[in-house]
Amino acid sequence: MPQTLPRWKRIGRGALQMLVLMLGCTFLVFLLQSLSGRDPGRAILGQYATQEAVDELNAKLGADQPFFIQYVDFLGRLLQGDLGISYYSATPVSEILAGRIAATGLLLLMGFVLSLLISLPLTMAAVRRPGGIADSLVRLFTLAGTVMPAFWLGILLILLIALPTGWFPVGGYGDTFAEHLRGLFLPALTVAIGLAPVQIRTLRTSWLRSMGSPYVEAARSRGVTQNRLMVAHALPNSAVPLIAIVAVQAGWSIFTAVIVENTFRIPGLGQGLILAANQSDFPVVNATTLLMAFAVVIISFVADWMSTLFDPRLRTSR
Structure with missing residues (x-):
């Protein structure tokens, strides 16, 4: 016979599944962004910016780090409400x-x-x-x-x-x-x-x-x-x-x-x-x-x- 599952346990299990799905969404979106091949520093500063300025901005954004380090940094910024900087207007997303x-x-x-x-x-x-x-x-x-x-x-x-x-x-x-x-x-x-x-x-x-x-x-x-x-x-x-x-x-x-x-x-x-x-x-x-x-x-x-x-x-x- 099936037993009644306490409501708080069902809600907790559903919340855990929700968090796992949301984490999967963040990984997929970040992966697609990485596969786009765009240089964030060049996209923000424009094609006439010097390479030194582009490299400096990429270092500031963490775009020169390995993939998983960038992903962890992305999650940390996401938890703080930081969604990145627009390539077009250079303003916070x-x-x-x-x-x-x-x-x-x-x-x-x-x-x-x-x-x-x-x-x-x-x-x-x-x-x-x-x-x-x-x-x-x-x-x-x-x-x-x-x-x-x-x-x-x-x-x-x-x-x-x-x-x-x-x-x-x-x-x-x-x-x-x-x-x-x-x-x-x-x-x-x-x-x-x-x-x-x-x-x-x-x-x-x-x-x-x-x-x-x-x-x-x-x-x-x-x-x-x-x-x-x-x-x-x-x-x-x-x-x-x-x-x-x-x-x-x-x-x-x-x-x-x-x-x-x-x-x-x-x-x-x-x-x-x-x-x-x-x-x-x-x-x-x-x-x-x-x-x-x-x-x-x-x-x-x-x-x-x-x-x-x-x-x-x-x-x-x-």
Whole structure:
């Protein structure tokens, strides 16, 4: 018989796995940076700098040390929040990314909130009468949302909503928080429409399964209304697969932000990543990739922990 694993032990084991994955991400990113063959001193000072000045800067940066010594130094600086120096602007990478993280974070938060606001009512309408008209329309929406590329959907929203109505800007982020929300609505809706189809299919399957379970049938026999059966009894037990799929989507949506931000000219990590890649600014590219990888790992850990709150069976050891 499986035994219940204490929650703190499960969290500790998950945290250890998270740290190992994050360490692996740092090694992979540093390895790719080393394989690029770029001379940091020459890239920062420019092609007209003297070799003596380049060698002096490389020594200061530790770029003249063996690979593993450089990697250990890289980890030490990373723990202190030092992400290196931009090849293009010769400014700390942490300063470049600090102004972009908020835009990307707010975009993804709004995208996930909008996706759930779309997914939950549509799935509820589909589950209420499986095979009915509403269910068929919801399936058609999931099909259209799955095959539609993010950049094309963003352009359609600009052409069909932003330009005719003027309610939302075609691009840009604004200066105040209200302008941020207004400028990010269409980009967030683009992200949400891409996320919703998978959420709907996952939630529909688990919700239908829960609606046919014995405890729901018992509640129905006691005269519980259909809405209460669906929301109070079946939905909580259908949430675990949804949490798992949202965690998987988090990684996808972070990299989708690269496309959406460039479509709507949002000054986030995605736009900064493309700009740095065009400038061959490898420290910025590597730091942005590392931040995105860390975010995926952390979100997966949080999702695993949240799953145990909804389903105690996940706390059993094997």
